[in-house]
Amino acid sequence: SQTIHQWPATLVQPVGSPLSLECTVEGTSNPNLYWYRQAAGRGLQLLFYSVGIGQISSEVPQNLSASRPQDRQFILSSKKLLLSDSGFYLCAWSVGSNAINTGELFFGEGSRLTVL
Amino acid sequence: RKEVEQDPGPFNVPEGATVAFNCTYSNSASQSFFWYRQDCRKEPKLLMSVYSSGNEDGRFTAQLNRASQYISLLIRDSKLSDSATYLCVVNASPLNSGGYQKVTFGTGTKLQVIP
Numbered sequence: 001s002q003t004i005h006q007w008p009a010t011l012v013q014p015v016g017s018p019l020s021l022e023c024t025v026e027g028t029s030n031p032n033l034y035w036y037r038q039a040a041g042r043g044l045q046l047l048f049y050s051v052g053i054g055q056i057s058s059e060v061p062q063n064l065s066a067s068r069p070q071d072r073q074f075i076l077s078s079k080k081l082l083l084s085d086s087g088f089y090l091c092a093w094s095v096g097s098n099a100i101n102t103g104e105l106f107f108g109e110g111s112r113l114t115v116l
Numbered sequence: 117r118k119e120v121e122q123d124p125g126p127f128n129v130p131e132g133a134t135v136a137f138n139c140t141y142s143n144s145a146s147q148s149f150f151w152y153r154q155d156c157r158k159e160p161k162l163l164m165s166v167y168s169s170g171n172e173d174g175r176f177t178a179q180l181n182r183a184s185q186y187i188s189l190l191i192r193d194s195k196l197s198d199s200a201t202y203l204c205v206v207n208a209s210p211l212n213s214g215g216y217q218k219v220t221f222g223t224g225t226k227l228q229v230i231p
Contacts, residue, residue: 032216043223044160044203049216057216090159094217103148103207105219107159 002027006091006108013115019064019078021111023091026072030096033074034105035066038088050074051096086115117142122204122222130230133194137225139187139204147211149180151189152203154224160203163189194229201226 006023035047046059048066067075091108122139129135149166166178177190204222
């Protein structure tokens with residue numbers, strides 16, 4: 001079966017510090033990968049998605065970047081965090097082009113970031 | 117108008133009650149529809165898919181009305197463990213397309229089941 005794992009689960013960082021969140025998927029190949037952010041009391045905002053290694057699409061201009069160095073690895077980064085980067089970050093995957101896709105997304109456990 | 121709209125609630129209901137949530141979506145080209153459940157400070161988890169013919173999973177029944185662009189979720193015999201936020205999710209990507217899934221999430225309806 002497929003699993004998705006992201007880490008760290010919780011982090012508190014000062015303004016201006018760097019960020020690296022990592023996400024890995026097991027049990028599937030060539031998944032589509034996504035990074036979402038959920039601010040307190042708000043819906044999920046898509047930040048980045050990737051349909052393959054090295055292929056990154058950004059949905060909103062921001063202080064963050066994403067990379068996909070391996071098929072099942074997705075990384076969210078920042079060189080200098082802002083207060084507004086605080087939130088709940090969720091990695092997700094969906095079935096890639098080599099399998100039947102019924103449209104669902106599957107989420108990792110989430111990473112709660114507080115920028116002080 | 118938001119792409120996916122839900123009543124944020126909270127819906128406070130006693131154990132054993134029946135509760136219904138509604139959701140409307142604006143993109144008539146939407147192809148697949150889902151309800152997700154999100155517990156406090158946790159990730160969203162798929163509860164069930166929603167089909168035009170209606171589908172039932174135990175105490176949960178979901179319905180889709182494409183003409184009215186409306187999705188519903190009915191929970192019968194509510195349990196304390198049903199307390200959570202329920203997200204309405206709409207996917208505009210063609211069915212069985214393997215690429216990026218254009219998914220839009222509602223902001224969720226909060227349910228609190230009271231003893």
